[in-house]
Amino acid sequence: MSPLMQLRHVGYRTPDKVILTDINWTIPAGAELTVTGPSGSGKSTLLRIMASMISKTSGDLLFAEKPLESYDPIAYRRQVSYCFQQPTLFGETVADNLNFPYQIRRQTPDHDHIVEALTKAGLAADMLDQAVDDLSGGERQRVALIRNILFLPRILLLDEVTAGLDDANKASIHRWLHHLNVDHQLTTIMITHDSAEIHAAPHLVHVTQGRLEVAQ
Amino acid sequence: MNLAVNNQSLFWAAFLVLVALAISLWQKLGLDRDIVIGVLRAIVQLFAVGYLLKYLFRLNNVFLTFAMVAFIIFNAAWNAKKRGAGIANALPISFLAIFVSTGVTLGVLILAGAIRFIPSQIIPISGMIASNSMVAIGLAYRNLNRQFHDQRQGVLERLALGANPLDASIAIVRESIRTGMAPTIDSAKTVGLVSLPGMMSGLIFAGVDPVRAIKYQIMVTFMLLSATSLGSIIACYLAYRSFYNAQLQLK
Ligand SMILES: Nc1ncnc2c1ncn2[C@@H]1O[C@H](COP(=O)(O)OP(=O)(O)OP(=O)(O)O)[C@@H](O)[C@H]1O
Numbered sequence: 001m002s003p004l005m006q007l008r009h010v011g012y013r014t015p016d017k018v019i020l021t022d023i024n025w026t027i028p029a030g031a032e033l034t035v036t037g038p039s040g041s042g043k044s045t046l047l048r049i050m051a052s053m054i055s056k057t058s059g060d061l062l063f064a065e066k067p068l069e070s071y072d073p074i075a076y077r078r079q080v081s082y083c084f085q086q087p088t089l090f091g092e093t094v095a096d097n098l099n100f101p102y103q104i105r106r107q108t109p110d111h112d113h114i115v116e117a118l119t120k121a122g123l124a125a126d127m128l129d130q131a132v133d134d135l136s137g138g139e140r141q142r143v144a145l146i147r148n149i150l151f152l153p154r155i156l157l158l159d160e161v162t163a164g165l166d167d168a169n170k171a172s173i174h175r176w177l178h179h180l181n182v183d184h185q186l187t188t189i190m191i192t193h194d195s196a197e198i199h200a201a202p203h204l205v206h207v208t209q210g211r212l213e214v215a216q
Numbered sequence: 217m218n219l220a221v222n223n224q225s226l227f228w229a230a231f232l233v234l235v236a237l238a239i240s241l242w243q244k245l246g247l248d249r250d251i252v253i254g255v256l257r258a259i260v261q262l263f264a265v266g267y268l269l270k271y272l273f274r275l276n277n278v279f280l281t282f283a284m285v286a287f288i289i290f291n292a293a294w295n296a297k298k299r300g301a302g303i304a305n306a307l308p309i310s311f312l313a314i315f316v317s318t319g320v321t322l323g324v325l326i327l328a329g330a331i332r333f334i335p336s337q338i339i340p341i342s343g344m345i346a347s348n349s350m351v352a353i354g355l356a357y358r359n360l361n362r363q364f365h366d367q368r369q370g371v372l373e374r375l376a377l378g379a380n381p382l383d384a385s386i387a388i389v390r391e392s393i394r395t396g397m398a399p400t401i402d403s404a405k406t407v408g409l410v411s412l413p414g415m416m417s418g419l420i421f422a423g424v425d426p427v428r429a430i431k432y433q434i435m436v437t438f439m440l441l442s443a444t445s446l447g448s449i450i451a452c453y454l455a456y457r458s459f460y461n462a463q464l465q466l467k
């Protein structure tokens with residue numbers, strides 16, 4: 001089976017600092033990967049490069065066997081979707097956030113689909129009219145995540161999306177992501193510092209001082 | 217006409233400058249040099265403009281009139297650009313925005329018969345339109361810079377969801393257009409109550425019936441609304457792109 005994404009000798013540096021060095025990583029379609037490593041080691045930077053939010057400064061990145069540069073950045077980001085560490089919600093209400101993926105595709109929001117996603121994430125349908133400022137951390141995180149998957153990407157990049165949530169919330173997000181992986185072959189790559197998540201990870205990858213080691 | 221300002225009365229009025237100078241020296245404000253330079257510049261520039269305008273009005277030449285309008289627009293664009301530090305192509309963008317806003321507004325006023333196509337009307341009105349458009353664009357630039365800084369995370373998240381740069385920045389673009397237009401709308405609300413604006417004061421000074429003078433001020437209010445809205449919208453829609461690179465990433 002051909003890999004969905006491939007990084008070859010990928011590096012990232014700012015004018016005064018090397019942040020990532022010689023990253024070689026092959027991501028098979030349908031994988032469920034977990035990334036960990038010390039704070040400041042370059043995990044978020046790596047995922048941001050993969051999401052085309054920033055550009056690598058050396059090496060090659062192939063998505064579906066074609067170089068990242070050959071894609072239209074907007075179409076690419078709809079295929080490789082990045083969910084931020086501590087996301088901010090925009091607009092006033094939850095609905096403003098969940099309608100956004102439809103707006104940028106010039107489609108009318110599919111209310112049933114949105115409610116279905118809310119339910120699967122363990123949120124009530126009447127939350128749509130709630131002000132984003134009134135949401136709890138766990139609700140906020142799940143609303144942000146729903147934005148990323150209303151239109152399913154091929155790869156979902158999750159940057160510490162469960163940090164600061166209680167165990168019940170963590171478990172419900174994990175269950176949901178696992179379903180997406182199994183039912184829709186969604187490839188997920190999740191950064192975490194959580195020891196339980198690291199322990200339970202089927203495939204674990206370490207980033208240390210800007211270098212990547214595949215464990216297990 | 218009862219206009220009494222002449223060289224002699226100006227000379228005596230110049231003692232008002234001494235008031236400012238005395239305050240600066242007494243309070244050690246360190247402004248004395250700036251006051252002297254400012255006053256001298258004002259005198260020289262205004263005399264030069266006065267003679268230039270007199271010459272242009274007498275010649276009444278279409279090309280010279282347009283050249284003067286172009287010169288005004290270029291200077292306005294140059295000043296607006298200074299507020300747009302960090303915005304690529306701020307000079308051509310400002311020039312286009314001021315050119316279009318001035319051209320359209322002027323065109324409508326001429327077609328409406330509100331002003332006549334003679335240099336003594338075209339040139340001062342162009343100056344008023346261009347300078348207000350300039351201020352609006354400068355405010356809009358400042359707001360673009362500030363909001364792209366403050367709202368960076370929200371813009372990044374929209375991009376990550378696959379939004380194009382306009383969809384990712386539309387809230388900022390709209391807010392900046394609003395910022396550019398706000399002073400004009402505010403002053404439209406208070407005109408006549410708080411200040412008697414220059415156009416109308418000038419006409420009243422020159423002996424024109426106030427009821428006639430206010431009609432000019434109403435026209436000015438209309439034209440400044442058009443100038444600042446056109447200037448802001450053109451400048452913002454062209455400028456937001458410079459916050460993104462070729463890969464449509466936020467710089
Ligand atoms: N634009 C930038 N300019 C300069 N340095 C940067 C930039 N972006 C990231 N860095 C630096 O790169 C290093 C890696 O940052 P990154 O956010 O990828 O770490 P991380 O592994 O995600 O850490 P954490 O676990 O704390 O989230 C850090 O030292 C950070 O300060």
Ligand SMILES: [Mg+2]
Pocket residue numbers: 043044045085159
């Ligand atoms: Mg991080």
